[in-house]
Every structure is written in structure tokens, then in C-alpha cells.
Amino acid sequence: MTLAISERAPQDVLTPAASVTTAIATVGLVREFTRKKKAPVRALRGLDLSVLEGEVHGLLGPNGAGKTTLVKILSTVLLPTQGQAMICGRDVVQHSREVRRLIGVVLGGERGLYSRLTARENLEFWGAAQKVPRAVLRDRVGQLLHRLGLESKADARVETFSRGMKQRLHLARGLIGDARVLFLDEPTMGMDPVAAHEFRTLIGELRSEQRTILLATHDMAEAEALCDRVSFVRDGAIVATRSPSAVAELVSAVRGIEFDDPNMAAIAELSALPGVRSATVTGDSVRVLVNSNQGLTRVLHFAADRGITSLHTLRPSLEDVYFQLIGDRGLEV
Known part of the structure; x- marks a missing residue:
């Protein structure tokens, strides 16, 4: 047995310097889902969150805690029922087009990739969708494929990729528009230990470029290794925010x-x-x-x-x- x-352990909350700006902010964020002949379900219950520019911020919580709903609202996929969400000072509802140019979304699993296209074609498609100039797009696609170790597979169909390779292509897709704010959902899921280590090193490089990263994960070790702060989410609300040292x-x-x-x-x-x-x-x-x-x-x-x-x-x-x-x-x- x-x-x-x-x-x-005592509460540990980071106090930002006055010169640091807020990249992600939500105030009283509520999201309800209506159901026929039943009471509506509240996925978010007045959620308040503040993520500083250049910070890697973790969201830790079980399935159904509200992490995915929050990311969907911040990425303009869902509208909030109440409250406000801002990305780099832009309201996600009133200035959704501007927000979309600032963000990149990296989803886990098969979502967001076209399996019958090659890695290069996927990135070219998403770059065109984000209106990246053609003269810039070709060079950026090549740079991202090289940076993420996919150069040798650039012209192979995505359906032949392993899960870890797909995760790396997801990140390349999230960066194709030169996003200032990245949303990562279980980014190392399915990667072998070596690939996961290299991926985490890349996240550190992105932080050094002053990109803001919101990382949704169940992996405590990953949160400790990558995040400046982590927020614990339960029942649609932030229950505590801590630095990784306090979690450690x-x-x-x-x-x-x-x-x-x-x-x-x-x-x-x-x-x-x-x-x-x-x-x-x-x-x-x-x-x-x-x-x-x-x-x-x-x-x-x-x-x-x-x-x-x-x-x-x-x-x-x-x-x-x-x-x-x-x-x-x-x-x-």
C-alpha cells in the first residue's frame, strides 16, 4: 500500500513591473450554452485573467474546467455571454479582425490540418488565409519547416506524419502569421521525450522573442519547465495563480x-x-x-x-x- x-504552500502571485503591458486580459468572462428544455450550462463563471506581454502562462485544469472555452473566446471562435476579453488592447468582439492578425492557435490532435496536403501546402494555405504577402510567405514557410525539423518532410502528405510531427506542423501553422500571442493546447501530446524536449526549447526561444504564450496542459512537469506563471481552472473560474517555483x-x-x-x-x-x-x-x-x-x-x-x-x-x-x-x-x- x-x-x-x-x-x-503559501500563495505566490507575480507582481508585474509598471512598464510591462498586458497581452491577454479578461474581466468577468461568462459563457453559457443553451440546451433545449433544460437550464443553460455555464462553462465560464466570471473568469478574470491577466497575462503579461512576453509571458508563458499555463492553464491547468481537468477536462470540462473551461480551458477550451476560454481559448475559443480569446481566439474569436466563440462570443462571450457576459464580460470582456482583450488581446493586446483589442476587444475580441469589437475588433475581431485585428485580433485574428495578432494570434496563432496551436491545437492538439488532427484538428486544423489537411491530411491530403503536404506540410508545405498546409502552411501556404494558412498563410494565404491570414493574408501574408506572397513574397514573404514562401520564405517564411521554408524558415518554419527548417526551424521545426520538418524540412525533409516538406513535400510529404500530412497523413503520413506521426502524431509528434503533426504537433510540430501545428506550431508552424500557428506562427505562419508571425503571431504576437500564441494559444497552445497540449502541444507535446504524442511526442517522444527527445522531440518534446526540443519542442520545449523552441517555446523558450519564442519567449525570448517577446511572444506571449497561453499554454493549456494537464502535464505538471511541462508547466513547471515552461511557464512563468500557472493558473488553476475549475468549474469555469480561476481558483489560484502561482509561479512554477511555488508548484515545485x-x-x-x-x-x-x-x-x-x-x-x-x-x-x-x-x-x-x-x-x-x-x-x-x-x-x-x-x-x-x-x-x-x-x-x-x-x-x-x-x-x-x-x-x-x-x-x-x-x-x-x-x-x-x-x-x-x-x-x-x-x-x-
Whole structure:
């Protein structure tokens, strides 16, 4: 049996310098989806977000949290029900044409690519759609294919590409209009470790070019490696915003203890210990959330008294991090 222990870390929010401008801003953003003979569904519930120019900002949250809806509104695909969203000072509703010239969208999977066209033809098509001058487009397509390691596959049909190659072509498509703001949705999904590392290096290069990147991901390690700040999204609202260093502190605070002789009856005793938030069983493991170092010490003594013979460290799940940041406060930050 495995016992994973988590601790809270203090709130950590970046305070921007006065000279730094905001690239992405939303205020009270609401999006409702109507349903026949049923109450409307609120995908976003007054979401407030501020992303600085040149920042890589992560959006972390489970499926259904509202990340995709937010990205669709920011990229002018959906209209908000209430509230306001701005890209580089332009309202996404009132100035949608200007906004589209400023942004690039990198989607995961098969969306947004034409499989029967070659990589070069895909980029030429999307460049023409974004009204990139023909004299500029040819050189830019060649540069992007080279930069993303697709030069040798430039004239191969996309249907022959691996998932990782398609992800790289997605990024090239997002950059074809020389976007100042990029929206990335699970950009390394399906890539092997080497390709994912190279891709993350490229994201660092894009940051150095003062491009703003909003990264939607489930990968905690990816967020820690790439992001200046991360925002946790739940039920259509931002529940907390943190720097990766604070997330890393949470990760390092998590310890695992493996029991040779599991005893499920111990769950009630663990839950009753002072400083223990909860103790839950998942498969053959028990996860204990604690509120303090004292609570952690009590749980370790409790485990030692039961003859634990091996110890190992575990990374927290996204749910664990939510518990650390939110506590009993619901959506209150």
C-alpha cells in the first residue's frame, strides 16, 4: 500500500513591473450554452485573467474546467455571454479582425490540418488565409519547416506524419502569421521525450522573442519547465495563480510511504489525526492531505508505528495540487 502526503504552500502571485503591458486580459468572462428544455450550462463563471506581454502562462485544469472555452473566446471562435476579453488592447468582439492578425492557435490532435496536403501546402494555405504577402510567405514557410525539423518532410502528405510531427506542423501553422500571442493546447501530446524536449526549447526561444504564450496542459512537469506563471481552472473560474517555483515546492513536499501489510481499517484513524485534512483510498494506495508540518509529523509517526519497511517519493496529482491551493474555501482565492 502507498501513502502519499501533501502539504499546503503559501500563495505566490507575480507582481508585474509598471512598464510591462498586458497581452491577454479578461474581466468577468461568462459563457453559457443553451440546451433545449433544460437550464443553460455555464462553462465560464466570471473568469478574470491577466497575462503579461512576453509571458508563458499555463492553464491547468481537468477536462470540462473551461480551458477550451476560454481559448475559443480569446481566439474569436466563440462570443462571450457576459464580460470582456482583450488581446493586446483589442476587444475580441469589437475588433475581431485585428485580433485574428495578432494570434496563432496551436491545437492538439488532427484538428486544423489537411491530411491530403503536404506540410508545405498546409502552411501556404494558412498563410494565404491570414493574408501574408506572397513574397514573404514562401520564405517564411521554408524558415518554419527548417526551424521545426520538418524540412525533409516538406513535400510529404500530412497523413503520413506521426502524431509528434503533426504537433510540430501545428506550431508552424500557428506562427505562419508571425503571431504576437500564441494559444497552445497540449502541444507535446504524442511526442517522444527527445522531440518534446526540443519542442520545449523552441517555446523558450519564442519567449525570448517577446511572444506571449497561453499554454493549456494537464502535464505538471511541462508547466513547471515552461511557464512563468500557472493558473488553476475549475468549474469555469480561476481558483489560484502561482509561479512554477511555488508548484515545485508543493511537489517536493509530497512523500510516499509503502506498506508491506495494508490495513484499510487504518483510514478512519488517519483521518482523525490532528492536522490531517483527508485520507482516501485509490486502488492499492492511500492519499493523506495534511494542513501543517505537525500534521505531517503525526502521519509519519502513525505509519512508523505500523512497521513500514520501505519509503518512496510520489509526485502529486493535479487534484492534490488543487487541495493544497483551495482548501475549504471553494472558489475563493
